[in-house]
Amino acid sequence: MKRPTIHDVAAAAGVSRGTVSRLLNGDKYVSPAARVAIERAISETGYVVNRAARSLVTQRTGSVVMVLSEPYEKLFEDPNYSTLIRVAIKMLAERDLSLVMMLAGDAGDRERVVRYVRGGHADGVLLVSTHAGDPLVEALGSGPPAVSCGAVIGQESVIPYAAADERLGARQMTEYFVAQGRRRIAMITGPMDTPGGIQRLEGFAEVLGRKATSKLIAHGDWTQASGERAMADLLERTPDIDAVFVASDLMAAGALAALRAAGRSVPEDVAVGGFDDSSVAVSTHPPLTTIRQPLTEMAQETIRLLLALIDGAGQLEPVILPTELVIRESA
Amino acid sequence: MKRPTIHDVAAAAGVSRGTVSRLLNGDKYVSPAARVAIERAISETGYVVNRAARSLVTQRTGSVVMVLSEPYEKLFEDPNYSTLIRVAIKMLAERDLSLVMMLAGDAGDRERVVRYVRGGHADGVLLVSTHAGDPLVEALGSGPPAVSCGAVIGQESVIPYAAADERLGARQMTEYFVAQGRRRIAMITGPMDTPGGIQRLEGFAEVLGRKATSKLIAHGDWTQASGERAMADLLERTPDIDAVFVASDLMAAGALAALRAAGRSVPEDVAVGGFDDSSVAVSTHPPLTTIRQPLTEMAQETIRLLLALIDGAGQLEPVILPTELVIRESA
DNA sequence: AAAGCTTCTGTGAACGTGCACAGTAAGGCA
DNA sequence: TGCCTTACTGTGCACGTTCACAGAAGCTTT
Numbered sequence: 001m002k003r004p005t006i007h008d009v010a011a012a013a014g015v016s017r018g019t020v021s022r023l024l025n026g027d028k029y030v031s032p033a034a035r036v037a038i039e040r041a042i043s044e045t046g047y048v049v050n051r052a053a054r055s056l057v058t059q060r061t062g063s064v065v066m067v068l069s070e071p072y073e074k075l076f077e078d079p080n081y082s083t084l085i086r087v088a089i090k091m092l093a094e095r096d097l098s099l100v101m102m103l104a105g106d107a108g109d110r111e112r113v114v115r116y117v118r119g120g121h122a123d124g125v126l127l128v129s130t131h132a133g134d135p136l137v138e139a140l141g142s143g144p145p146a147v148s149c150g151a152v153i154g155q156e157s158v159i160p161y162a163a164a165d166e167r168l169g170a171r172q173m174t175e176y177f178v179a180q181g182r183r184r185i186a187m188i189t190g191p192m193d194t195p196g197g198i199q200r201l202e203g204f205a206e207v208l209g210r211k212a213t214s215k216l217i218a219h220g221d222w223t224q225a226s227g228e229r230a231m232a233d234l235l236e237r238t239p240d241i242d243a244v245f246v247a248s249d250l251m252a253a254g255a256l257a258a259l260r261a262a263g264r265s266v267p268e269d270v271a272v273g274g275f276d277d278s279s280v281a282v283s284t285h286p287p288l289t290t291i292r293q294p295l296t297e298m299a300q301e302t303i304r305l306l307l308a309l310i311d312g313a314g315q316l317e318p319v320i321l322p323t324e325l326v327i328r329e330s331a
Numbered sequence: 332m333k334r335p336t337i338h339d340v341a342a343a344a345g346v347s348r349g350t351v352s353r354l355l356n357g358d359k360y361v362s363p364a365a366r367v368a369i370e371r372a373i374s375e376t377g378y379v380v381n382r383a384a385r386s387l388v389t390q391r392t393g394s395v396v397m398v399l400s401e402p403y404e405k406l407f408e409d410p411n412y413s414t415l416i417r418v419a420i421k422m423l424a425e426r427d428l429s430l431v432m433m434l435a436g437d438a439g440d441r442e443r444v445v446r447y448v449r450g451g452h453a454d455g456v457l458l459v460s461t462h463a464g465d466p467l468v469e470a471l472g473s474g475p476p477a478v479s480c481g482a483v484i485g486q487e488s489v490i491p492y493a494a495a496d497e498r499l500g501a502r503q504m505t506e507y508f509v510a511q512g513r514r515r516i517a518m519i520t521g522p523m524d525t526p527g528g529i530q531r532l533e534g535f536a537e538v539l540g541r542k543a544t545s546k547l548i549a550h551g552d553w554t555q556a557s558g559e560r561a562m563a564d565l566l567e568r569t570p571d572i573d574a575v576f577v578a579s580d581l582m583a584a585g586a587l588a589a590l591r592a593a594g595r596s597v598p599e600d601v602a603v604g605g606f607d608d609s610s611v612a613v614s615t616h617p618p619l620t621t622i623r624q625p626l627t628e629m630a631q632e633t634i635r636l637l638l639a640l641i642d643g644a645g646q647l648e649p650v651i652l653p654t655e656l657v658i659r660e661s662a
Numbered sequence: 663a664a665a666g667c668t669t670c671t672g673t674g675a676a677c678g679t680g681c682a683c684a685g686t687a688a689g690g691c692a
Numbered sequence: 693t694g695c696c697t698t699a700c701t702g703t704g705c706a707c708g709t710t711c712a713c714a715g716a717a718g719c720t721t722t
Binding site: 015016017018019022028029030031034053055056057058059 | 699701706708
């Protein structure tokens, strides 16, 4: 059996294609009589509009593409994605937009994304974890509107975004350590080509000033293993550390393991602070004192920005949302 | 500037639309001369085929929809999704299929999914965590082919799937406890309307036989909190437990907390075994002995099934993959 | 030399929409 | 009465493909 078309509906309702189309697209000039006849015809025939045909004439696709710029192996290590995907699907569905997922981890994938987007297959682009200097941003050029969840370093003024106030979060944790009377406060950062890597360190340095020497700073790559390594490094370089601010919960879990291996007790000998308030924060022992990012709102604001752009808004300002200190037992 | 069409490419290459179309679709009858001319014209004009137009005539959409049947709040609690999404995007991209994500948590969402799929907007359906008796399965009816990652209870013979050998995993863990000389072995299951809930309990019971009394079995809902509650229950009902097999790592993390609160040491007093080998398994203290599921292969096999069906394969058998015992410090 | 393959090419029609336009009927106003 | 507005409806065309078909050119076979 063939799928019913708008013709079938029109015939069943005793009106013309045009009138059905008008009803479907919310045009105001449809008589009450026609309206009920068409609505009955639609439910009787089980008609569903053919998006391909529509998109052929409207030049819109009814879909938004989410571009994940992580290398394949590291994809989804960051639990923030889940929230973003969830919120995106939900909010887009309300506008009858569907969410298409694409990878942009290597050059081949990027090429595919560019072809897809420039080929007009999406009404909007949702960038995720796009790194500094990613050629993708340029290649996307003057296509459909793009936004990012989290800043794209170096493109802050061209790609609107919603993000947590990373600096604020780092200051909150560092100030908490200071208020507790900790005197040798170290930090394990994320990669220095990501907003979280850079700005959390900045916030840390803002509070400690010249006390934040390079001997007290180690770098990780967000993984648990890198956190463990960095912590071991720090303990070797500066054994009298009494607090450490780790730029992610996952790395903090690694740091806890290193501290345990070195025989330091947490929080008595060394206070440990994480960042993210992710699920690992409560499964470690002791549970992590950490910084909560308003993930849901970040995602919502990101989508809101994108929808506004799709609706034709001009330049839009970034949205920066406050973080919150969550005190548990590790500090 | 308008996007170039197949006409523009044909004109630039000095051939007709038909020839360009044949080249694009891999028809064998294209002369070498025409081939190079067209290829140059394509790269000069930056032509990208318009999927909407194509799909209008071919009745194929070039996309597969992944349907997530969890209620909105619990979505993505299970880390397995990440792997599936990742593998799906990758494998589908190789076939130039794009992945669309949809939610089917409540009746409204389900209705949307059904409209979408029956409206012919997807070439295939990828079911995830569809529960027993979900009306979605029926509603999808005779649409495009559907597969599931993990069995859909009650629909095993109609929806092909790839899954881990849940029973085997449960037996491996239980036998390990027995071999260690543990005598009072309890279990915390998942929800009894999921394959993991049912079959892991079955494997457990297969090994213990009549020793698996209901006093030794508690039920959770996959959450960490439920694991903690279930463990507390068990300790109250049967204080002399010396091992517990928990049907997920996340719940096992909760169980560890309950054991710590009760003053039992792990693994000395009570051995704890998890399931999944997820990231929490290594961030708990002590790290969890657990069952590894071959997540990547499960995902790969699922997609492979779907692709085969899209290519016109008939009835397909489920693919069941072996699990593996991973020994850490909790048992 | 005619007939029959094989290889390659161009053309018209169709897919199912939305939109611009033309057209109708009813009512208000001069 | 005639004209203008408002509310509504029908029709032709265009969107960019693929596909079936017809036909041309070069070979091989009869």
